[in-house]
Amino acid sequence: MINSALLNGWMYLYCAAALVFIGLYCILMRRNMLRLLIGLEIVSKGICLLIISGGYPHRLFLAQALVITVIVIEVCVMAIGLSLVIRAYEQSESIDIRTFSNLKG
16 A cells, blocks of 8 residues: 555655645744744745656656756745844844834835
């Protein structure tokens, strides 16, 4: 049973869906900026696993190239996000989102 699920790729799809839902829960329920970035990272890894598991049965190497591109882009996004978190902490001594809701432009 498990071998046939692994061969068909269903187990990877279930794991990818679980990662996406865990990441979405982390994004929606947390107020800490670092935890939001971690949730975004979990969602992107779940999507990458979903892309690779979708291309695996058809032996599409384009899916692997797409995932490598996505990983490079998400590294850049995480670097910029972490720099924004560090800057926000220097300004307000907190990384809670609720403290930034009263900012005026």
